[in-house]
Every structure is written in structure tokens, then in C-alpha cells.
Amino acid sequence: MARMTLYKLDELDEPKVYENEMHEAYISYDNLLKRGNTEVDVQNALLDKRSDDKKYKETMYGILFAILTGKDSTPHFNRMCVCVRDQFGVIVDRLRALMEAADFHRLRQPIVIKMLQLIEKLIEMDAKEIDKLVEIALRQAAGSNTTQANIEYCDTLLGMLERNRIKYLYKRGKMLRLSLYTYLRLIRDHLDESFDDLRRREINFCIRLMRDQFHHCKLIGRDLVRLLIDVASITEFRDFWRDLLYNPQILDERFDGLKTLVRMPTQSVYLTNRISPHLERLLTAIFKQDSYSGYRRRWQWLRDKYFSRPGSQYLAVDIIRYIVCVIHPTNEMLRSNLVKRYQIIAELISITSDEIIRPSALLALFYDWLFWKAQDNIMNIEPAILLIMETFESRNWQYCQMLIEFLRYEAYGFCKPLSEDIKKSVDAAMETVLTQRRSRFDRFGKLATNKLGNAFLRIGLVGKVHKKLCAASTSNTPSKAASNISSNTLNTPSSALPAVPPPSTFSSTPITNSATPVPTNNSTPTPASTLPSTPAPGSTLNSATGSTTGLVTGVGFHLAKMVVSPATPSSPVPMDVDGDPPKSYTNSTSVTKSSKIVKKVNNGTSLSSSIVPPAEKTSKDASLWIYGKNLEQFRDATSLSVQKSILPIILDTFEKHMVEDAPKKISGYIVPAIRESMTKSDLFTAVMDKLWSLDSESSKSKMLELLRLIGDVDNGHALVSFQVLLSCLRKAQEESKDAFFDAPNLKVYKDLINYQLEMSNGYEDLKFVKKQRVHEDFISLHKSNIMLFQRATFTIMEYLREYCMGEVTFVLLLVSKITPILSYELQIKLARNQCVIFGDKYDEILVFALDWDPIEQYVLFQILNAEVGGRVDRVEKMLTTSSILRALDRSENPEPLIGLLDILRTVPPTSLIISSIMYLMSNASDRLQKQCSLEFVITAFQQWYRNSPETMRAVLTNYMRELSEGMKNNNTKESTKEHAGNLLDVIISWYNDSKAEITENFLKNDEFYSSIKRITQLLGKQLLTDWLTIRTPETNTEAEDGK
Incomplete structure (x- = not known):
């Protein structure tokens, strides 16, 4: 008899590890059944193995293999129930391993269906950590996949959830929300007539969950609204939309309406739910690539695997939301040459050639802009602004204009009742970008005199933005478009921008194929993407079509190396901002980030070109004669020990003598080396020791200015502030023998935070930016030295009270x-x-x-x-x-x-x-x-x-x-x-x-x-x-x- 297998393997494929282990355990279990023993004898033999951990696992694996491969699983499951001792923990762990494995798609379809049937039985038995297993099962219900195997999987999983709706989902709010999010998203994939029965069950399932348990469902947040927009034209959801918009108390007595729902960010667990474990591993591998060839190879493999089937384009929307809200790289990753988020998003947008799916992809990118709050994570809006910046700088005007125009129309027309709040949110998001002193945003504030700056001004979304952009201009006279804006109202001359129709998203009413005209001066645009009000009778989801002529063409470019293809003779050559033809970029002429920032010198030390102008590097300022040759010796030293011996002498001279603008003048000599050795703390410790020895406020101010200049290198303010916090707490700890010490020197840390941010130009909401910086330092401290964090808890709460009281970040760390x-x-x-x-x-x-x-x-x-x-x-x-x-x-x-x-x-x-x-x-x-x-x-x-x-x-x-x-x-x-x-x-x-x-x-x-x-x-x-x-x-x- 042929061996029973779990996987569909070719002749050359090696058996899987899990399958070998389970099959060997099954042979032992099957031999026990073939000996002619009675059922009582079999159960007694199985019970004898419970006391030994290894034998117990082998027994459970053998029974599990029999359940998955046998024709009748009932007697095997009954035996499993008899000998189980850990509330099915071993079984749940093995099923999770099988479902999370990279080769899950190679499991035979009957095996997958039996796994779902077994999960349902484990739900009835209230197995240990069953929720995590069901969560993995929901993630494997692939979106944008209408193959027969996936449809059968979705149908079986839905049946399991329907039968356990009241006794399982209604008692577990998180699982209820995950189930709703999964099938609300899958409905739009099953619009074909061949899936009528499945689609009808999915609709009834989602409507029942929201009607019965909306107080749980609303905790999903704003992405629940985004999914409801996709299905707004379906009759059952049309009625639900009416209640959501006009009578929200029917759904929940304490629900205030749509405004409350969209203000609630969606937690990452729900966005991750639509990304399978295998796809998540692929994306993680791509974001770890620091070479163009490695990135392109993995991206092409992902694209061929997931986007080669018909109807698979909408998966790009799920991936964009996942990248924007879940994948948040650290500062070190942002400063490295790893693949950036906006590069992958650009690739995904270029995949969505469908005129209905393209606006949904853009909405996934800009969605958090529409409801931005000061306390939200800036990483959720970063990819969009970086993509706009890079498309402009690579002179892809059409792509750049598409992004800007989409944000414009969504701000004015996503939801009419909330239009004022949305415009304010977009204002706040733009203000946050402009006031964040980060190297990746610095260029944005310097684009006032070129076409991108003028384009943003013509949007008219931000009342204060044009002042900041104009302030960054080298010209004393603002542009005509900038001077026309004086408030948060749209002021778009008809000749200012090309007549490009707005991107269309799913609408409750049929959208004609005629292009929406660009509004004339002092008029508000009429966007095609609006929330449903009263849908037209008989309209369906497929009726939401619209023209995106001029928006979806010519965007298949790659941002990995910023290569811009030369214009074809038949198309007009785009002009530079100064009227010159654009420069050509090739791989051979591309300049890496590190070569722009750091220049290596022969002696092995690195100097930042952003600290001291070139003239000051060759000629020493006359006012620095009091330092003698110490500055040059420190800068040219080839060993850290030499620098450690010279730095205290320089700092003593720096503190005792009043030289005008001394911190800036000596920074070019000492700051690069201090910044480069920050992780070792050797030179930085000398700076902090000097700071602790100072008494006068003027001397402390000079040291704070020096610390700020250290943070200016490679945008290292966060690293400097964390090191200062660490130094404050360690010094206080050394001076106290109590379990919980007092650290009044935290005033220095507060002064540094204030000094760093207030000396930087452009910050409007200083309170939010300070809080964000301090919370980042708290997290770093908790990760690096949790015992120090706990011992310093009370002194942190006393001296940094405004950053602790009522703050969920601090409370969770606590x-x-x-x-x-x-x-x-x-x-x-x-x-x-x-x-x-x-x-x-x-x-x-x-x-x-x-x-x-x-x-x-x-x-x-x-x-x-x-x-x-x-x-x-x-x-x-x-x-x-x-x-x-x-x-x-x-x-x-x-x-x-x-x-x-x-x-x-x-x-x-x-x-x-x-x-x-x-x-x-x-x-x-x-x-x-x-x-x-x-x-x-x-x-x-x-x-x-x-x-x-x-x-x-x-x-x-x-x-x-x-x-x-x-x-x-x-x-x-x-x-x-x-x-x-x-x-x-x-x-x-x-x-x-x-x-x-x-x-x-x-x-x-x-x-x-x-x-x-x-x-x-x-x-x-x-x-x-x-x-x-x-x-x-x-x-x-x-x-x-x-x-």
C-alpha cells in the first residue's frame, strides 16, 4: 500500500520534516490498532504513555496523522480526547506549525479541509491557545485568489465560523473582529456568478456580526470604513450604510457615528490578517535587501507568484496598507541602503492597471492622511510624501501630479459631512511633515521655487504650508501661485494645472466615463470618491467605474536606483525647473547616500560635510588660537585613545573662554569623531562628564549647543537624547544606594530636548514632537536596561510628568x-x-x-x-x-x-x-x-x-x-x-x-x-x-x- 502523505511532492522533492516525524509516530499508533486489541485495551495503552513527555508527543502526533489522512476521523479524535493531558496544546502547536509553514500551499487539499474540521472540534473543546490557530487559519484565506482550492478553503472556513458564531465568536471580541475583517474583504473577490452562494453567505455573515456585535466590530477602526466602501453598492450593505450614517445609535447606544469610527486607527493585527505568513516572509526578505540585484530578483519572484493570476491586482491594496501601517523601519534602517517602503509601494501601484483598483491602491496609501491626529505615528504618512518627493526629483511629472491630485480630491470629497475635519487632518499631516527635522524630509521644505512646491500650493489644502515653503525659497518674491493662497480654501487657476480628471474610487452611485472637469478659480472640486449616501437602486459594485485618463499611464518605473528613462521623440521633453532639459541618470552615475554625507580622509577619520563649510576645513578661524594645536591633533588622530586624552583639554578650554559662536566653530574638529563613536560611548562620556562638572547656566548652554550639533550629524538627535537620558540616570544611580533613586539631573535631559527642537526651525506642535522624542527614548531605555528603567520610574514620573501621565506608551512599558x-x-x-x-x-x-x-x-x-x-x-x-x-x-x-x-x-x-x-x-x-x-x-x-x-x-x-x-x-x-x-x-x-x-x-x-x-x-x-x-x-x- 502506498504511503499516505500530507504534501503534494514531486519525485525529486524530499519529504518534509513535520511529515516524517508524524508518519513515524503514526506507524507506532497503527501497529497498536492492528494487534487485535479491544478499544479499552487501545485506550489503556495510550494512557500509559501520558506520563512520559516524549512518548506523549509521539502518541498525539500519530493520532493527528491518522485524523488528517484517514477516512473516518471520529474514533481517532475520541482516542485523542481520552489521552490528552495539556488541553490539546501539542496538537494546536503542530497545526499552527503546518499552517504557518512556507509550504502550506503544497498540502493536499483534503488534508487542509480536515485540518479545518479538526480546528472546529478543538474550538468545541476549548483547546489551549485555539485563538492563535484560528487567526492563522483566517490569514490563509487568501485574497484576490479565486482558484478552486482557495474557494473551497474559504467556504469551509466560513461554515466553521457560522456554526460557532454565538458560542465562540461572540465570546471573543478579537476573533469576531478578525473574522469580520477577513470576509468583508473577501466579498469583493467573489462577485462572479459562479460564487453566488458563497458570496451570499459571506454577506449575511458580515451583516449579522455587525448588527449583533457592533460594539466589538467598531474597535477595528477606520479600515472597517474602507472595506465597507468597497461593498457599499450591495443591497444589504446599503441598508447598513444608512444606519451608520444617519442612525448610528441603532447599531450601538454609545456610538456617535462615522466621525468616531474613522478617528480610530486600525491596529496592525487586522492589516496583517490579509497578508499570508508566506507573503509576509517574502516582504520581510525584500526589505532586508541592500543591493539592487537582490531586491529586483526577490520582487520579480513575488510578482510572478502572487500577481500572475486574473483578478489578483487588488492584493496590492492589502500589501500597501500592510507596508504603510505595520512595517515601520528603525532609524538605523532608514539611514542604511536597504530597500525603502515607498519603492515597493511604487511597484505595487504600477501593478494596479485596473481603473477601479488603482484609486483603491492610492487610497490605501493616503488613507491615514485624511484622519491624521497629532498623536498618530508619523511613519503612517511618511511613504506618501517620500514617494511624491522622489517622483518629482526623478522628473516623472505625471506620476507626481497623480499623487498630488488624488490627495486633493480625497481631502475635499471623501465624505461630505466630514470634509472640514478631513481638510484639517491633511493640514496637520502636512504640518507634521514640514516640522519634522529629519533628513528624509529636509528636501521637502526646500522645494518652494520649483514645480512641486507650486503644485502643493495650488492644492490649497494647507494654509500655513505656503509660508514655510516660500520661507525656504532663495527668492525674496513668492511665486504667483503662492501669493494667491491666503487661507485653507481652494484657489486653483484654470490654467495652473493640466486638466486631469480625478481618480475614481468605489462609489455608491454609477460614475460616468466622462472626465470630471478641473474646477475653476475659487471653486471646490467635485471628487468621484465619496462615501455612500443613498445608493442608486439596482447599482452594483461593478458599476463603480470612472475615467482615469492621464493618471494611470506611464507609471511603470522603478525607484530603486532612481533611473529615469529618456523621453521618446514623440513625447514632449520635460523641462528642468530652470528651463533646462532633464539630466540623465544611470546606474554608473548614481551616488550612494553614504558618499553624499561622509567623505573619507587618508588618516582614517570621517568628517561630515554638513557640519563645516569647505573653507573652514582648510583655514583655521583666528579666534581658535587659544586651543593651540589640540583641535587639529584631535581631528587627525588615528586612535581612539589619543582622542580620549585630548578631548578633555579641548572641553576645558571651551568652557573657560568666551569665544563667539564657539560650539559651531569647533564642531567641525570634534563632532564627527564623537558622533561616530556614540555606540561605544567613550568620547561622549567625556562630554557628559564635563557637563556634570559645570555650575553656571551659560556654560551649560554652550554644552547643550554642542550636544545639538552632535545630533545634527546623520540626524542623530534621537541617539544623543537617549544617551543623555542614560547618562542622567546612571549618574543618579551611582550617587544613591536606594532601590528607587532620585534624579534631579533629568532637568538637563529636558533642557536638551527643548533646546534641540526649539533651535530647529519650523516646529509648530512642539508639545507633540517632544512627547514623541521622549517616548522613543523611554522605549530604548526599556529595551536596553529594563532594571534601570524600573529603578528610575518614580523620578521619571516626577521630573517628566507631562510625558508620562495618561500616556499609553509609558504605562505599557511600566x-x-x-x-x-x-x-x-x-x-x-x-x-x-x-x-x-x-x-x-x-x-x-x-x-x-x-x-x-x-x-x-x-x-x-x-x-x-x-x-x-x-x-x-x-x-x-x-x-x-x-x-x-x-x-x-x-x-x-x-x-x-x-x-x-x-x-x-x-x-x-x-x-x-x-x-x-x-x-x-x-x-x-x-x-x-x-x-x-x-x-x-x-x-x-x-x-x-x-x-x-x-x-x-x-x-x-x-x-x-x-x-x-x-x-x-x-x-x-x-x-x-x-x-x-x-x-x-x-x-x-x-x-x-x-x-x-x-x-x-x-x-x-x-x-x-x-x-x-x-x-x-x-x-x-x-x-x-x-x-x-x-x-x-x-x-x-x-x-x-x-x-
């Missing part, structure tokens, strides 16, 4: 790997009001914390309890202003629920607090979750009752009175009735648990009894028989008279 002693000291200081962590920003931290590790969530709520515990006003504010209660679930987030109970125990009950926790029952998606929420509320009631029975009775009575008064109105909201019914369920369940206590302290109280009786009558229900017998006839009569 709770990550926290030590018991730090946790104890922190809670003591919070309880005594000696420090503050949350402030008023509860929601900004707690919502992000739901995706943290369980131990980090537990520690976070301990810290929160220490800060707000015992303070009624803070607890009420936290419960009423935070949306955290909407997302809590016992099965998915037990730690926050435990922490919330601890917090509630510290304060007396109030009507507002009771009303807030009752939302847990209102948000329950099924009977089990509602029962769990009911138990939570009863536990909170019992805690309050044990502390003060009288207070609990009075507050509960008052709350019931308020509910009953509200229910007397005929226009009572359903939520009020629901709250009243839930409260009655709580009291009944509480009575069944503690009849004596409830009877004596509550039901025998006239006011309480009257309130609960009134609510019961208004709900159309009857009081419990036990409650009626508790009251004597006289008491009942008096209660009725009082009513």
Missing part, C-alpha cells in the same frame, strides 16, 4: 515585566496621591490594554485601583466616560473584570455606579454571557451590602425609584425597561442566594418594597409568592396607602 517591589511601591505612592498615572485619560489606556498580556492587564487594574480606589468621583467618571464596559467579557477579558470588582469594593454604591455596571447585562450577546454578567453585578451588590447594609438599601431604593419614574412615561426608552428588567433579575437571584438577608434588610423595608413592587407592575410581571407572604396584611395596606 507594567511590562514589572517587579513585585516596584508594583508595591507604585501602588503605595498612588494611594497616597504622591504620583498620578491615568489622570483623566482612562479610556485612551484601558481600550488599548484589552489586547495586552493577561498579567499586564492584571497589573494595570491593580495600579488603577490604587489611583481611583476609594474616590467616588473618579470611579464614577471612569465608568461613565470610558467605553471599556462595552468590551468586557469573562471568557476573553477576565482580568479587567476582577480588577473592576476590586475597584468597586473601595467605594460606596451610587445610582450612577449601579447604572453603569448594569450595562454589562445589557451588552450580553447570549444567555451564558448574560448569566456571567448577572453574577458579576450580584457580587458587586454583595460587596457593598457587607460594607454598609443601610447605604446599599437606600441607594438601591433610590435607583429603583428613578427607574420607575422614568417608566411612567409612555415614551420610555427600551433601554430603561431593559435596565429595570435586568435589575429585577439581579434582585431575584440575590434573594435566592441570601433569602434571610434580603428579607430582613430589604423586603421588610416599606420604601424598598413599594419601589420594587412598582417596577414589577410597570414591567407587567408578578411579585414572587414568597415576597407576598413576607408582608403582613397590615403592612401591605400601609404600603398601598403610601403609594
Whole structure:
């Protein structure tokens, strides 16, 4: 009999490692079955192997192989359930390894389907880390792939999710969101008539998830809107769009509408969900290439594999969003010769030749511009501006204009109700680019006098940008286009730009093929890409077509080496900004970044050409005579030891003598060597030692200026500021023997941050830029020396409070790997009001914390309890202003629920607090979750009752009175009735648990009894028989008279 295999292998292919191991284990398991043993004997033999780890794994692998390759998997799975000891952890790990492997696509199709069937059984058994396995399964549902194998995979996976929708997805918010994001994206791939049944099921699945659990779904963020735009013309989604735009409270009582949704950035886990593990590995390999040949070879291989099939172009949209929001290179990678993000994005845009998909690709690139906030990550908008800069500098005017025009039309017409907010966001994004003093953005501020600067001015998006661009101009007279702009309104002369129609994106209404005219002067453009309002009857997704003539032609160029093909004789030759024909670029004439910045000299030291003008390198300034030959000796020294001996002498002279503009004059001699040895800290340590020895403010200012000049080399300000922070903390640590030391010298670090940024031109939002710089230093400190970070926690919170309080970055670093002693000291200081962590920003931290590790969530709520515990006003504010209660679930987030109970125990009950926790029952998606929420509320009631029975009775009575008064109105909201019914369920369940206590302290109280009786009558229900017998006839009569 031929050997059963997992993979489709050719004759020359070697068997896979996983398959060999599992097959050998299967042979042992199969021999046990063939011995004629009874089922009891087989199970006993399997149980004997449980105690030995190696034999246990072999047994589980053998059974797994039998399940995947056999005809009937039921008896094998039953045996697996008998001998399992680790909650199927071994099985889940092996299935994850098979599904994440690079050769997953070579698994035989029946094996893949059986893997999904086994995953469904593991969901029913609540296997260990089953969520991670389901997440991998969702990633393997490939987008833009309509092969029979992938369609069968998507269909089987959808069936599994449909059957486990209530008992699995509704209890795990993250998995619900991942499932929705996956199939909302796949719908547009299955528009062909041959996929009607699958598409219908996908639509119903997504609509049901959003209708039933929108309070979970909205946490996806703004990319949920982007996917909904793609399917807006489908009838079922058309109705959903109406509710989303005009009646959002139907979806979620606390949902404010589209504006709130688009302001929420999408977390990377959802964008990564549409990139298969194999594709992710390919992209990672491409971004690690530092040679043109290696990059082109891998890119061509990726393109042939993923974009050779019909209908595969839309995958480029998913990859662009992944690159923009997930792949964030470090500063070292940006300064290197590795492949840049905008280069790959340019390749992907050139692939999308379809006139419908091209605008979607551009929207994926510019999407975060439309909703930019100061606290967002600048890396999300960096690729777009770099792509614009490089296309302009390579004189590809048509491509550059396409990008600018697209941003212009989306800013004005992406969503009419939000147009003003979107224009402000684009303004803020442009301001951020202009104010970031980074080498890759420096060129952008110097383009005022050329066509790119004028093109941006003619967009009219940024009111202050034209002033900055003109300020960078060498001419004293601004251009005509620049002088025409005086506000954030569009002012585009009809002759200023070529008549190019706007790019079209998916619209709810059919778009004609006629080009949209360019608006005349003082008019607002009418973009084709708008959010759906009221879709036209009968319109379909395929009706969203539009002309992009002039936008999609001639863009198949490569940015890897900035090679610009010469213009053909039939096309007009583009002119340089000065009127000269463009220069030709070839590989042989390309100049690397390192050769532009650093010039090597014969003695082995490197000097930065950006520090000292060439004239100063050959002739020494006369005012530097007091340094003697020390500067030249330091600069020309060939060993680090010589430089270390000379540098203190130079710094002493520098500090004692008042030479005008001394830091700048000596920087050309000493700064390059100090900057080059920053990672070793030898020379930089000498600079910091000198700084610590200074007393006068004037001398410290001179040293700060010198530190700023060190940071100017290769944009090293972040490295310098981190080294200064490290030096401050280490010096304070040396001077203190306490576990948590004080570091008042952090004032030097703050002064340096202020000095670096304020001395740099162009920063508008200094507060945000400073916060971003400090947080980067915090992260570097946490990675490099976590013990120092923890010992310095309190002094950092004291002297850098504005960068710590209410900041999710700092809080995550704080709770990550926290030590018991730090946790104890922190809670003591919070309880005594000696420090503050949350402030008023509860929601900004707690919502992000739901995706943290369980131990980090537990520690976070301990810290929160220490800060707000015992303070009624803070607890009420936290419960009423935070949306955290909407997302809590016992099965998915037990730690926050435990922490919330601890917090509630510290304060007396109030009507507002009771009303807030009752939302847990209102948000329950099924009977089990509602029962769990009911138990939570009863536990909170019992805690309050044990502390003060009288207070609990009075507050509960008052709350019931308020509910009953509200229910007397005929226009009572359903939520009020629901709250009243839930409260009655709580009291009944509480009575069944503690009849004596409830009877004596509550039901025998006239006011309480009257309130609960009134609510019961208004709900159309009857009081419990036990409650009626508790009251004597006289008491009942008096209660009725009082009513």
C-alpha cells in the first residue's frame, strides 16, 4: 500500500520534516490498532504513555496523522480526547506549525479541509491557545485568489465560523473582529456568478456580526470604513450604510457615528490578517535587501507568484496598507541602503492597471492622511510624501501630479459631512511633515521655487504650508501661485494645472466615463470618491467605474536606483525647473547616500560635510588660537585613545573662554569623531562628564549647543537624547544606594530636548514632537536596561510628568515585566496621591490594554485601583466616560473584570455606579454571557451590602425609584425597561442566594418594597409568592396607602 502523505511532492522533492516525524509516530499508533486489541485495551495503552513527555508527543502526533489522512476521523479524535493531558496544546502547536509553514500551499487539499474540521472540534473543546490557530487559519484565506482550492478553503472556513458564531465568536471580541475583517474583504473577490452562494453567505455573515456585535466590530477602526466602501453598492450593505450614517445609535447606544469610527486607527493585527505568513516572509526578505540585484530578483519572484493570476491586482491594496501601517523601519534602517517602503509601494501601484483598483491602491496609501491626529505615528504618512518627493526629483511629472491630485480630491470629497475635519487632518499631516527635522524630509521644505512646491500650493489644502515653503525659497518674491493662497480654501487657476480628471474610487452611485472637469478659480472640486449616501437602486459594485485618463499611464518605473528613462521623440521633453532639459541618470552615475554625507580622509577619520563649510576645513578661524594645536591633533588622530586624552583639554578650554559662536566653530574638529563613536560611548562620556562638572547656566548652554550639533550629524538627535537620558540616570544611580533613586539631573535631559527642537526651525506642535522624542527614548531605555528603567520610574514620573501621565506608551512599558517591589511601591505612592498615572485619560489606556498580556492587564487594574480606589468621583467618571464596559467579557477579558470588582469594593454604591455596571447585562450577546454578567453585578451588590447594609438599601431604593419614574412615561426608552428588567433579575437571584438577608434588610423595608413592587407592575410581571407572604396584611395596606 502506498504511503499516505500530507504534501503534494514531486519525485525529486524530499519529504518534509513535520511529515516524517508524524508518519513515524503514526506507524507506532497503527501497529497498536492492528494487534487485535479491544478499544479499552487501545485506550489503556495510550494512557500509559501520558506520563512520559516524549512518548506523549509521539502518541498525539500519530493520532493527528491518522485524523488528517484517514477516512473516518471520529474514533481517532475520541482516542485523542481520552489521552490528552495539556488541553490539546501539542496538537494546536503542530497545526499552527503546518499552517504557518512556507509550504502550506503544497498540502493536499483534503488534508487542509480536515485540518479545518479538526480546528472546529478543538474550538468545541476549548483547546489551549485555539485563538492563535484560528487567526492563522483566517490569514490563509487568501485574497484576490479565486482558484478552486482557495474557494473551497474559504467556504469551509466560513461554515466553521457560522456554526460557532454565538458560542465562540461572540465570546471573543478579537476573533469576531478578525473574522469580520477577513470576509468583508473577501466579498469583493467573489462577485462572479459562479460564487453566488458563497458570496451570499459571506454577506449575511458580515451583516449579522455587525448588527449583533457592533460594539466589538467598531474597535477595528477606520479600515472597517474602507472595506465597507468597497461593498457599499450591495443591497444589504446599503441598508447598513444608512444606519451608520444617519442612525448610528441603532447599531450601538454609545456610538456617535462615522466621525468616531474613522478617528480610530486600525491596529496592525487586522492589516496583517490579509497578508499570508508566506507573503509576509517574502516582504520581510525584500526589505532586508541592500543591493539592487537582490531586491529586483526577490520582487520579480513575488510578482510572478502572487500577481500572475486574473483578478489578483487588488492584493496590492492589502500589501500597501500592510507596508504603510505595520512595517515601520528603525532609524538605523532608514539611514542604511536597504530597500525603502515607498519603492515597493511604487511597484505595487504600477501593478494596479485596473481603473477601479488603482484609486483603491492610492487610497490605501493616503488613507491615514485624511484622519491624521497629532498623536498618530508619523511613519503612517511618511511613504506618501517620500514617494511624491522622489517622483518629482526623478522628473516623472505625471506620476507626481497623480499623487498630488488624488490627495486633493480625497481631502475635499471623501465624505461630505466630514470634509472640514478631513481638510484639517491633511493640514496637520502636512504640518507634521514640514516640522519634522529629519533628513528624509529636509528636501521637502526646500522645494518652494520649483514645480512641486507650486503644485502643493495650488492644492490649497494647507494654509500655513505656503509660508514655510516660500520661507525656504532663495527668492525674496513668492511665486504667483503662492501669493494667491491666503487661507485653507481652494484657489486653483484654470490654467495652473493640466486638466486631469480625478481618480475614481468605489462609489455608491454609477460614475460616468466622462472626465470630471478641473474646477475653476475659487471653486471646490467635485471628487468621484465619496462615501455612500443613498445608493442608486439596482447599482452594483461593478458599476463603480470612472475615467482615469492621464493618471494611470506611464507609471511603470522603478525607484530603486532612481533611473529615469529618456523621453521618446514623440513625447514632449520635460523641462528642468530652470528651463533646462532633464539630466540623465544611470546606474554608473548614481551616488550612494553614504558618499553624499561622509567623505573619507587618508588618516582614517570621517568628517561630515554638513557640519563645516569647505573653507573652514582648510583655514583655521583666528579666534581658535587659544586651543593651540589640540583641535587639529584631535581631528587627525588615528586612535581612539589619543582622542580620549585630548578631548578633555579641548572641553576645558571651551568652557573657560568666551569665544563667539564657539560650539559651531569647533564642531567641525570634534563632532564627527564623537558622533561616530556614540555606540561605544567613550568620547561622549567625556562630554557628559564635563557637563556634570559645570555650575553656571551659560556654560551649560554652550554644552547643550554642542550636544545639538552632535545630533545634527546623520540626524542623530534621537541617539544623543537617549544617551543623555542614560547618562542622567546612571549618574543618579551611582550617587544613591536606594532601590528607587532620585534624579534631579533629568532637568538637563529636558533642557536638551527643548533646546534641540526649539533651535530647529519650523516646529509648530512642539508639545507633540517632544512627547514623541521622549517616548522613543523611554522605549530604548526599556529595551536596553529594563532594571534601570524600573529603578528610575518614580523620578521619571516626577521630573517628566507631562510625558508620562495618561500616556499609553509609558504605562505599557511600566507594567511590562514589572517587579513585585516596584508594583508595591507604585501602588503605595498612588494611594497616597504622591504620583498620578491615568489622570483623566482612562479610556485612551484601558481600550488599548484589552489586547495586552493577561498579567499586564492584571497589573494595570491593580495600579488603577490604587489611583481611583476609594474616590467616588473618579470611579464614577471612569465608568461613565470610558467605553471599556462595552468590551468586557469573562471568557476573553477576565482580568479587567476582577480588577473592576476590586475597584468597586473601595467605594460606596451610587445610582450612577449601579447604572453603569448594569450595562454589562445589557451588552450580553447570549444567555451564558448574560448569566456571567448577572453574577458579576450580584457580587458587586454583595460587596457593598457587607460594607454598609443601610447605604446599599437606600441607594438601591433610590435607583429603583428613578427607574420607575422614568417608566411612567409612555415614551420610555427600551433601554430603561431593559435596565429595570435586568435589575429585577439581579434582585431575584440575590434573594435566592441570601433569602434571610434580603428579607430582613430589604423586603421588610416599606420604601424598598413599594419601589420594587412598582417596577414589577410597570414591567407587567408578578411579585414572587414568597415576597407576598413576607408582608403582613397590615403592612401591605400601609404600603398601598403610601403609594
